[in-house]
Amino acid sequence: MRDMTVLVTGGAGYIGSHAVLALLDAGYQVVVVDNLVTGFAWAVDSRATLIEANIEDDGRVRAAIRGHHVRAIMHFAGSVVVPESVSDPLKYYRNNTVASRSLLESAVAEGVPHFIFSSTAATYGTPATETVSENSPTVPINPYGMSKLMTEAMLRDVAAAHPVNYAALRYFNVAGADPQGRSGQSTAGATHLIKVAVEAATGKRSSVAVFGNDFDTPDGTGVRDYIHVSDLAAAHVAALDLLIADPAKSHILNAGYGHGFSVMQVLDAVDRVTNRTIERRIEGRRVGDPAALISDNKAILATLDWTPQRDDLDTIVGDALAWERKLAERQ
Incomplete structure (x- = not known):
């Protein structure tokens, strides 16, 4: 069934461009719809077809x-910066929830049977336990998480009413870059720790802010579950294969490695890989940051034909660093 065509929205962005690569490498045909507000046309593999459009442009999406x-x-x-979602919530409900509703309506109208959604661990809010499963309470504490959870609810209801099955993957902390150097995180002003750290390591930043060093963790800094973007992209392909094989079932799955690293451990890894020392700037905690957030990933490992290939912090950092250096050559 891999001769079918997959429409990838946001395929010129960070995670989307890696999914495009994984789909193409697996034999799928790919059409990308991206408005290029935060994405880059050059990030879309030449084997794919790029259509510059908004996903709520029903006419163009349905024609595609x-x-x-x-x-x-x-x-x-969609939009993905948590602090911005707090300061501009309507932007997030428009870009993430309202636009997703339009896309779903187009999918139903055109009889598209399979839908995979980029969700987030932010749907869990501030969990009572450091490890969260798909059955943990979903109580988002910011509009970003809520906008994604609302789309999950729409998917559930659409699948109950129409011949559509779906997979929603709740990402933890995505990092790294394509090992072959074909894509990586390229957006200016990124807030993800490993991206910020490799920018500091290559001279784009003078230091890295550490938000809180008094958490109840081994070194006092926040612990997070980091997943390599190429492993995440492979999980999307595996999820699509499963939806095709069993069209009667839908799935919500955590996408993480099931273990975490502290902020200081990540910065130490960057120092190790670069053989230099990044300046750390200790600042106060950010509102809503849990001490630790780690995926219970037993469900995704049991459900999908997927085994992580790059579950190693130095590997993740090394790939991110290689991309950062390649990006500098483009500028």
Whole structure:
């Protein structure tokens, strides 16, 4: 069934461009719809077709689905900066929830049977336990997490009413870059720790802020579950394969490695890989930051034909660093 065409929204962005690579490498045909507000046309592999459009442009999206005989959608388009979602919540409910509703309506109208959604561990809010499973309470503490949870609810209801099955993958902390150097995190002003750290290591930043060093963790800094973006992209392909094989079932799955590293451990890894020392700047905790947030990933390992290939902090950092250096050559 891998001769089918997949429409990838946000395929010119960080995670979306890696999913495009994974789909193409697996034999799928790919059409990307991206408005290029935060994505880059050059990040889309030349084997894919790029359509510059907003996903809520029903006419263009439906024409793309019909014209390319699309049978599955992977939905990455949206806004992803948590603090911005707090200061501009309506932007997030428009870009993430309202736009997703339009895309789902187009999918149903055109008879697309499979839908994969880029969700987030932010749907869990501030959990009572450091390890969270898919059955943990979903109580988002910011509009970003809520906008994603609302889309999950729409997917559930649409799948109950129409011949559509879906997989929603709740990402933990995505990092790294394509090992072959074909894509990576390229957006200016990124807030993800490993991206910020490799920017500091290559001279783009003078220091790295550490938000809180008094958490109840081994070294006092926050612990997070980091997943390599290429492993995450592979999980999307595996999820699509499963949806095709069993169209009667849908899935919500944590996408993480099931273990975590502290902020200081990550910065130590960057120092180790670069053989230099990044300046750490200790600042106060950010509101809502839990001490630790780690995935219970037993479900994704049991459900998908997927085994992480790059579950190693130095590997993740090394790939991110290689991309940062390559990005500097482009500028």
